[in-house]
Amino acid sequence: MPIGTFVNIIAVIIGSLIGLLLGSKFPEKIKVIAFQSLGLISLLIGMQMALKVESPLTLIFSILMGAIIGEFINLEKIFDNVGELLKQKVKSKNTRFTEGLVTAFIIFCIGSMTFVGSINEGISGDKTLLLTKSMLDGFTSIALASTFGIGVMFSVIPMLILQGGLTIFAGMFQPFFTPSLINQLTATGGILILGIGINLLDLKKIKVINMLPALLVIILLTLIFS
Numbered sequence: 001m002p003i004g005t006f007v008n009i010i011a012v013i014i015g016s017l018i019g020l021l022l023g024s025k026f027p028e029k030i031k032v033i034a035f036q037s038l039g040l041i042s043l044l045i046g047m048q049m050a051l052k053v054e055s056p057l058t059l060i061f062s063i064l065m066g067a068i069i070g071e072f073i074n075l076e077k078i079f080d081n082v083g084e085l086l087k088q089k090v091k092s093k094n095t096r097f098t099e100g101l102v103t104a105f106i107i108f109c110i111g112s113m114t115f116v117g118s119i120n121e122g123i124s125g126d127k128t129l130l131l132t133k134s135m136l137d138g139f140t141s142i143a144l145a146s147t148f149g150i151g152v153m154f155s156v157i158p159m160l161i162l163q164g165g166l167t168i169f170a171g172m173f174q175p176f177f178t179p180s181l182i183n184q185l186t187a188t189g190g191i192l193i194l195g196i197g198i199n200l201l202d203l204k205k206i207k208v209i210n211m212l213p214a215l216l217v218i219i220l221l222t223l224i225f226s
Helices: 003-023 028-050 055-073 075-089 097-109 110-123 128-148 150-173 179-200 214-225
Strands: none
Touching: 003 097, 003 110, 003 128, 003 150, 028 110, 028 128, 055 179, 055 214, 075 097, 075 150, 075 214, 097 128, 097 150, 110 128, 110 150, 110 179, 128 150, 128 179, 179 214
16 A cells, blocks of 8 residues: 555645645745746756666667657647646646646656655555655645646646556565666656756756656666666
């Protein structure tokens, strides 16, 4: 049972609700500076994660192959359609609903604390890292929801699928999750977080969602070559 993920979900929901309540009271210049701060923090986190790489060539090939696969199946469009469907279901008029959902999902779910924390809980039952992550995500969701709106709160749906699924999967297939695999996954996630940081800073539009298949490619390549 992925208890750590359930706690994480509750923290994001509470943080998002606080952000929604405070968002209308924040002046636009406060929202802009908060947005830029998140972008810079994302760059820092992404760089720290990317430096955990053990096989640069495998990482490069995984990012390239993952991006090509994602572009070929137009993964970003699929996410946009799902986001729009959710937006219609909740009758939201927020024009940044889907952007908020996707941005929050990447920040909350594609990181070292997600991978290591979920795997630790699945293998040993240790929830410490996920509980720490829950607190951090709760505060981050306040800032995100105040800018992007209610879409941030709905990032808990893919969080449940990915993070909870990873915990269950790790419990079933413990031997596959070696330190090397975790480091390679973390480094790949770091590249994606860097992309989010660049998007948040409005430097260039990067299709981060289309790069998500790289997380699957890096697992396969690491398992094959290790």
